[in-house]
Structures are given as structure tokens and as C-alpha cells.
Amino acid sequence: MLPFILRRILIAIPTLLLVSVFVFMLQKLLPGDPVLVLAGEERDPEVLAYLRAQYRLDDPLIVQYLNWLGNVLRGDLGMSLRTRQPVTALIAEKLPVTFQLAVMAMLFAIVIGIPMGILSAVKKGTWLDYIANIIALSGLSIPNFWLGILLILLVSVNLGWLPASGYEPFWSDPVRSLQTMIMPAFVLGTALAATLMRHTRSSMLGVLQSDYVRTARAKGLRERVVVMKHAFRNGVLPIVTLSALLFGELLAGAVLTEQIFSIPGFGKLIVDAVFNRDYAVVQGVVLCTAVAFIAMNLLADVLYALLNPRMRMTS
Amino acid sequence: MTDIILEARDLHRRFVTGGGLLQRATTIHAVGGVSLRIRRGETFAIVGESGCGKSTLARLLLRLIEPSSGSVHYDGRDLTALPPRDMRALRAQMQFIFQDPFSSLNPRMTVDRIVGEPLRLHLGLSGAALRARVAGLLTRVGLRPEHADRYPHEFSGGQRQRICIARALASGPKLLVGDEPVSALDVSVQAQIVNLLEDLKADLGLTLVVIAHDLAVIRHMADRVAVMYLGEIVEMAATEDLFTAPRHPYTRALLRAIPIPAPGGRMSGPAPGGRMADAGGAEPAGAVLGGDIPSPAAPPPGCRFHTRCAHATALCATTPPPLAEVTPGTQVACHHWAALPPAADAALRVPARSPAAEARFALYRAASERSRTTTHRETAP
Numbered sequence: 001m002l003p004f005i006l007r008r009i010l011i012a013i014p015t016l017l018l019v020s021v022f023v024f025m026l027q028k029l030l031p032g033d034p035v036l037v038l039a040g041e042e043r044d045p046e047v048l049a050y051l052r053a054q055y056r057l058d059d060p061l062i063v064q065y066l067n068w069l070g071n072v073l074r075g076d077l078g079m080s081l082r083t084r085q086p087v088t089a090l091i092a093e094k095l096p097v098t099f100q101l102a103v104m105a106m107l108f109a110i111v112i113g114i115p116m117g118i119l120s121a122v123k124k125g126t127w128l129d130y131i132a133n134i135i136a137l138s139g140l141s142i143p144n145f146w147l148g149i150l151l152i153l154l155v156s157v158n159l160g161w162l163p164a165s166g167y168e169p170f171w172s173d174p175v176r177s178l179q180t181m182i183m184p185a186f187v188l189g190t191a192l193a194a195t196l197m198r199h200t201r202s203s204m205l206g207v208l209q210s211d212y213v214r215t216a217r218a219k220g221l222r223e224r225v226v227v228m229k230h231a232f233r234n235g236v237l238p239i240v241t242l243s244a245l246l247f248g249e250l251l252a253g254a255v256l257t258e259q260i261f262s263i264p265g266f267g268k269l270i271v272d273a274v275f276n277r278d279y280a281v282v283q284g285v286v287l288c289t290a291v292a293f294i295a296m297n298l299l300a301d302v303l304y305a306l307l308n309p310r311m312r313m314t315s
Numbered sequence: 316m317t318d319i320i321l322e323a324r325d326l327h328r329r330f331v332t333g334g335g336l337l338q339r340a341t342t343i344h345a346v347g348g349v350s351l352r353i354r355r356g357e358t359f360a361i362v363g364e365s366g367c368g369k370s371t372l373a374r375l376l377l378r379l380i381e382p383s384s385g386s387v388h389y390d391g392r393d394l395t396a397l398p399p400r401d402m403r404a405l406r407a408q409m410q411f412i413f414q415d416p417f418s419s420l421n422p423r424m425t426v427d428r429i430v431g432e433p434l435r436l437h438l439g440l441s442g443a444a445l446r447a448r449v450a451g452l453l454t455r456v457g458l459r460p461e462h463a464d465r466y467p468h469e470f471s472g473g474q475r476q477r478i479c480i481a482r483a484l485a486s487g488p489k490l491l492v493g494d495e496p497v498s499a500l501d502v503s504v505q506a507q508i509v510n511l512l513e514d515l516k517a518d519l520g521l522t523l524v525v526i527a528h529d530l531a532v533i534r535h536m537a538d539r540v541a542v543m544y545l546g547e548i549v550e551m552a553a554t555e556d557l558f559t560a561p562r563h564p565y566t567r568a569l570l571r572a573i574p575i576p577a578p579g580g581r582m583s584g585p586a587p588g589g590r591m592a593d594a595g596g597a598e599p600a601g602a603v604l605g606g607d608i609p610s611p612a613a614p615p616p617g618c619r620f621h622t623r624c625a626h627a628t629a630l631c632a633t634t635p636p637p638l639a640e641v642t643p644g645t646q647v648a649c650h651h652w653a654a655l656p657p658a659a660d661a662a663l664r665v666p667a668r669s670p671a672a673e674a675r676f677a678l679y680r681a682a683s684e685r686s687r688t689t690t691h692r693e694t695a696p
Contacts, residue, residue: 211419215479218379219433220406220486233423309466310422 001305008301012294019290020072024065026286027279037277038081072287078280080273087284090269095288098265100170101188101258102250104181106243108189109196114239116193117200121208121235122227124298139194148187148260154181165262184261188254192246200239207235237307241300248296252289320490320522321353326375326385328368332563332612339635341612345371347546350384353490358516360533360554363543364608369416370611372543373494376524377409378402378609389490392421407437410483416475420467426453426478433486452481456511473504479509484519491516492524497532509536515596515603534558539644542566545611545619548638552645562647564624564655618650626651 035051040049052058071078077087092116120132156164162183168176178191207213208231217223217231255267266285328346333339345368352361361369374380376387378394389393389409397405403419412417420429430449434440440448450460473503482674483491495507496512507531516523527533532556533540541551543567550563561567606623609615615622621631630650638648649655 001554159332211413212421214379215411215419215482216415216421218377218406218411219482220403221432222403230421230424234421308423309467 004305005302008298012298015294016291019294020069021065023283023286023290024068025169027283028061029278030277034081034277034279068283077284077287080278080281082276082278084280087280090281091284091288094264094266094269097263098251098258098267100177101181101185101263101265102247102252103194104185105188105250105254106247109161109192109246110243112189113193113196114200114236117197117239118204118227118232118235120197121201121204124205131180132201136197137195139197142190144187144191144254145256145272148184148204148257151183151187152260165260167263167306180261180263184254184257184263188250188257192236192250195246196239196243199242200235200308204235205229207231210234237304240303240307244296244300245305248293251292251296318355319352320355320390321376322388323349323351323372323376324386324388325350326387327383328371328375328380330629343611344380344546344614345611346375347614349543349546349548351541351548351551353522353524354539355522356520357487357538358525358536360525360527360537360540361543362527362530362533362540364528366608366611367543368546368611369543371546373411373492373524373526377406377411377492379411405435407433407486408488409490409492410486410488412476412479412491412493412496414478415474415499417499419476419479422467422483423614425464425466426458429467429478430463430481430485430674433482437486442598448485452485455484455515456481457507458665470498471504473507476504476508477511480508480515484515488521490524492526492686494526495528495558496525498527498529505532512536530569542569545609545614547619547648548646549620549645549648551638558644561650562641562645562655563620563649564626565620578623579584599627 035048035055035057038051039048043202047081056064059067068078075088077091079085080087080090083090116132116135120129152164155162163180166180168180170177208227210231212234213226213231218225221230254265255271257263258265258267259271266289270282270285272278273285320359324348326346327344330343330345331340332343333341347368349372351359361372363369371380375382378387378397382395386396389405392405394402394405424432427446427449430452431440431445434445434448446463449463453460453462458474458477460483462470462474467478470478476499491512491513497508500508512523512525513536515521523536525533525536526600537554539552540554540557542557542563544565545550549552550557550561550566552562557566558570561570609619609622615632616635617633618624618627618631618636621627624631628651634650636648636650641647641652
């Protein structure tokens with residue numbers, strides 16, 4: 001098992017390098033000159049040249065890249081051109097927020113989506129199946145921002161049960177933190193629940209048709225044991241992979257949802273950075289997101305191998 | 316009065332397929348009115364072409380699927396009327412061996428858990444007693460106890476079928492139904508599994524029901540045979556009677572299609588012109604089984620075989636023949652069985668060998684005899 005994980009990590013390294021090149025080049029290709037942003041009203045060529053030299057923007061591209069990469073490897077993602085804070089500190093500040101939101105949204109998605117998928121597969125063709133599919137289709141087609149606004153109107157404004165917006169770190173006040181996060185997590189979670197439900201349903205339908213499920217029935221097992229022990233344990237394999245990938249996407253931040261609920265997470269950070277041409281921050285956030293996504297991919301692979309005895313042999 | 320372990324009474328099973336917005340649903344009558352009695356301790360075979368409903372019948376017999384109408388009685392109890400809880404408990408006594416040993420084992424369970432599950436469920440075993448019983452079962456089917464910790468994908472097809480058999484034996488069944496238990500296996504492995512099943516039957520006093528299309532296997536294993544065509548039984552007889560004196564035209568055609576593995580014997584497969592080869596010569600007109608099996612969605616009226624039968628008359632096209640006892644122990648569903656010419660039992664007679672071939676066989680026998688004695692001497696201490 002360990003060699004398999006190590007090999008997967010080794011394969012991830014070239015991918016990460018490629019991402020770093022891409023991130024670096026992308027911001028060079030973007031229109032707009034960061035020096036002009038820095039200088040503000042100042043248009044004196046000497047000042048501009050001084051700034052350019054200070055940030056080493058006159059070096060050849062490859063040198064700039066290697067400098068940048070060296071710094072990144074040392075954990076230095078540079079300074080925000082706008083706020084003069086280290087990018088690492090900014091990310092460290094926002095990441096827990098997005099992480100908490102992602103974990104809660106994922107919990108909602110799993111708790112709603114997987115049981116609904118199993119149920120609609122087992123009860124295929126009945127009204128339960130149709131209702132589950134209608135719910136899933138609604139979850140996929142209702143835009144997050146719209147659902148978010150409606151929820152704020154209903155739960156916060158009319159009923160006054162939960163705060164409409166804001167953020168509280170989990171460590172300082174867990175109850176308040178959960179109260180502020182539960183609505184945005186639910187909004188994000190419903191769309192994911194629909195995806196999970198559809199995939200669980202089709203995976204379970206395939207497995208329930210399989211010969212070994214028939215064998216399990218012939219043994220004289222209860223239908224519940226047949227479904228949960230024999231069918232679901234096999235049907236859940238692709239769902240585990242899918243969940244890990246969906247979680248990776250969540251870590252990139254949910255721009256609209258964070259905006260509506262005024263949550264100071266990754267999504268807000270990256271939007272602000274792009275509008276301000278705060279390149280160091282954009283680079284840092286994109287790199288961080290890519291690493292998170294690759295890590296989730298790795299996790300999905302490892303989980304799949306752990307759960308699937310056939311993979312263990314071939315690895 | 317013989318001891319009947321399993322009885323089917325007028326079993327029907329229809330499947331509805333299609334039936335979308337623009338398509339009309341079609342009903343397939345997979346099993347149409349099958350009645351049979353299986354005696355305790357016998358090996359009963361059900362044969363027929365692909366799609367004749369024999370697998371559906373096997374599943375109906377153990378209530379793995381529900382019949383559309385009719386009933387199945389096990390030891391006098393009506394299975395179709397049993398509540399689910401009692402049915403689950405009764406499954407300990409009746410087990411199924413599936414055709415495909417590759418897909419019928421759960422890939423995420425070790426052999427230990429696959430074979431152990433029925434022991435846990437029906438006998439309440441656990442811990443060391445369970446391990447010991449699993450090891451015993453694995454040894455019984457020709458595997459090693461240490462195989463218990465492996466997963467199904469680590470075994471070959473024959474070994475997997477042995478696992479399936481061990482699993483089926485775990486709950487101590489009295490009745491074993493095998494749906495083509497060897498047809499997914501290599502020919503050399505088939506013989507091993509057939510022998511294993513026969514040994515188990517003798518040692519454990521099992522009743523076997525075997526579904527097959529391989530007539531050689533049937534003749535070797537079975538005491539009685541039922542021949543199915545389009546969801547109905549057309550002939551049921553003791554194995555030797557059926558093979559030496561087949562009465563139904565369909566049975567005769569099936570037997571005639573067996574390739575004979577002997578010099579000068581019949582080649583396998585249809586002869587040029589799309590007709591099945593005929594070596595018997597006793598029934599020139601009735602020797603041919605042309606055409607395809609009709610769709611079970613629209614079976615022909617009257618006798619279902621009349622579209623392909625050389626002896627069919629106007630009566631056959633309108634009136635279905637009943638399955639009637641023609642001699643003790645033999646039942647045939649044909650209007651004209653008595654009027655048919657004697658069966659071309661040459662179909663199964665091995666043609667005499669030429670003197671040259673006989674000489675070669677004698678040489679071979681002598682050589683293999685010699686090599687056997689040599690090996691014996693070498694292995695002796």
C-alpha cells in the first residue's frame with residue numbers, strides 16, 4: 001500500500017510544477033501593469049523604473065519564475081501589492097473559513113444525497129424514486145445565489161432564527177460559528193447532494209443487478225443486509241472518488257455564496273485580488289487551490305485502493 | 316409412492332419489456348405452465364436451447380423470482396405462500412449454484428466471509444468454530460484452508476466455482492440447484508466440477524437439479540431429464556430412456572445435433588445448406604431442424620414446436636398437445652408421438668472403428684498402460 005501512495009505522490013510532483021508554470025505565466029499574460037497600480041497617481045518614469053527594479057520585474061522571465069518558485073518552496077508567496085501583508089498570512093487567515101464551509105457543505109451533501117440515491121435505486125420506478133429525482137433535478141437547476149437570498153429572507157428576515165450574514169471563527173464561538181455557517185453550507189450542499197444522489201442511484205442500480213447480490217439473496221439474507229452490506233459497499237466506490245473531487249472543488253471557494261452571506265473566505269479573497277490586480281495574491285490563491293485539488297485527487301485514489309481489494313493486488 | 320422433495324404445479328412466469336412513450340410493451344412468456352416432481356436423492360436435469368426458459372424455471376423453483384401463477388412445494392410446503400421470514404430461514408435447505416463464478420462472488424468479501432456468512436446466518440456460528448467450519452468446507456471442495464483470507468479475484472474460474480459450491484454447502488442444504496454450473500468453465504475444469512458435485516451428492520445425500528445445454532454432461536450426471544422448448548416441457552423421462560428412445564421430435568433433433576468424437580463420426584455444427592447433419596438415416600424427413608427458435612414474445616399457437624417440426628399437421632397448428640404419460644416414467648407432449656417412425660438411435664451409437672483405427676487404439680492403450688506402471692515404480696520408496 002505504501003509504495004502505491006508514494007508513487008502517486010511522485011506522479012503529483014510534475015503536475016504541481018506544470019501548475020506553477022501556468023500560474024506564473026497566466027498573470028504575465030493578463031492585461032494591466034502592476035507597477036501602474038502600485039504607483040497610483042504617480043506617472044514619473046523614474047519612479048516607475050525604481051518600482052520595477054525593486055520588484056525585479058525587469059529580469060528575464062525564466063529568472064523571475066525561478067525566483068518566484070524558490071520563494072514559494074520556502075513558503076514565501078510574496079507580499080500583497082495592495083495591503084502589504086504576506087500572501088501566506090492572507091491565505092492562512094481565509095483557508096480555515098473556506099475549509100469549514102466546505103466540510104459542512106459536504107456533510108449536507110452526503111447526508112442528503114447518498115441515502116436518497118440508495119432509496120431511489122432500491123425503489124426504482126416507484127413514486128419515491130420520482131420524488132427523489134425531482135428533488136435532485138431542482139437541486140441541480142436552482143441557482144445557489146437565488147436559493148441563498150430566499151433562505152435569508154425566510155429564515156433570517158421573516159423568522160429571525162439565524163443571522164443573515166457574517167462569520168465567526170469556530171474556535172472562538174462554536175455555536176455562533178455554526179449558526180452563521182449553516183445556511184451557506186446548506187445552499188452549497190444541496191447542489192452537491194443532487195450530484196451525489198444521481199451518481200449513487202446509477203451506481204447502486206448497476207450493483208443491485210449484479211450476480212453477487214443475487215447470490216446474497218439466495219443465501220437467505222434480509223433485504224436490508226443485501227442492500228447495505230453486499231450492494232452498497234460495492235456501489236459506494238465511485239461515490240467516494242466523486243466526493244473527494246467535489247470536496248476539492250469546494251476548497252476553491254464558492255464565490256457567489258460567500259458574497260451573498262458575506263463570508264470572508266477564499267472566493268472573496270480571489271475576486272478582490274483579481275479586481276485589484278493583486279498578482280501575488282492571485283498566484284498564491286490559485287496555486288493553493290490547485291494543490292488542494294491535486295491532494296484531493298490523491299486522496300480519492302488512495303481511498304479507492306483501500307476500499308477495493310482488486311486495486312490492492314494490481315498496485 | 317416415491318418421496319417428492321420439490322414439486323412445481325403449473326408454473327407460469329411472464330416478463331414485460333419495453334413500454335415507453337412510443338413503444339408498446341411486449342410480454343414474454345418465459346415459463347408457460349410447467350409441472351414437475353423432483354424425487355429426493357435424484358439428479359434431475361433440465362435441458363433446452365438458449366432462451367427456452369430453463370434458467371427462469373430454475374429461479375422459480377427456489378423462489379429467487381416470483382411466479383406469475385402456479386406454485387412450488389418443498390417437502391409439502393407451498394414456497395410461494397411462505398412469508399419472507401420463513402422463506403429466508405428455509406433457504407438454508409435449498410441452495411443455488413450460479414452459472415458465472417466470476418460475477419456471482421462479492422469482490423469486496425474474502426472467501427472466509429463469503430463462505431462464513433450462511434454459517435453465521437443459519438447456524439449462528441462465530442469465532443473459532445466458524446473458522447474451523449469454513450476450513451472444513453474449503454477442504455471438502457478441494458481448496459486449501461489458507462485460501463480463506465483471499466479475495467475472489469485471486470482465484471481461477473474452477474477455483475471460484477469451488478468457492479461457490481462451498482458457499483452453497485455451508486448452510487447444510489438438502490437440495491442444490493445448479494444453473495449451468497460448469498458451462499462458464501474450461502472443458503478440463505468442467506469434468507472436475509462435475510465429479511465434485513457427484514461426490515458431494517453421494518456423500519451428503521443431496522438432491523441435485525442441474526440446468527444445462529451440454530447433453531454429454533447431462534447423460535453423465537442425471538437420473539431423469541426434462542427437455543424444454545419455448546417455456547414448456549416437451550418430454551420428461553429417465554436419462555437412459557430419453558437418450559436411447561427419444562419420443563418427441565424436438566428431443567430427437569437435439570440428440571441428433573450432438574457431435575460424435577470418433578473417427579468417421581459426425582462433425583459438429585450444421586452441414587452445408589443450414590441443415591443439421593444427419594447420420595442416422597432412419598428418418599430422412601424428420602431429420603432436419605431448420606429455422607430459428609420463434610420469439611417467446613409471440614409463440615406460435617397450438618404446439619409451440621410445429622413451426623419447425625417435420626411431422627406437424629393441421630392439428631398441431633391449432634391445438635397444444637398435453638404432456639401425457641406414454642409409458643411409466645416417460646411423459647411426452649406431442650400429438651403424433653405414437654405414429655412417428657422409430658427413433659434414429661443410431662444418433663447416439665458410436666460408429667464401428669475401422670481395423671486400422673482399432674490397431675492404433677490398441678497401441679495407445681498398451682503405451683499408456685506401460686507408462687502408468689513405470690510411474691508407479693518410480694514413486695515407490
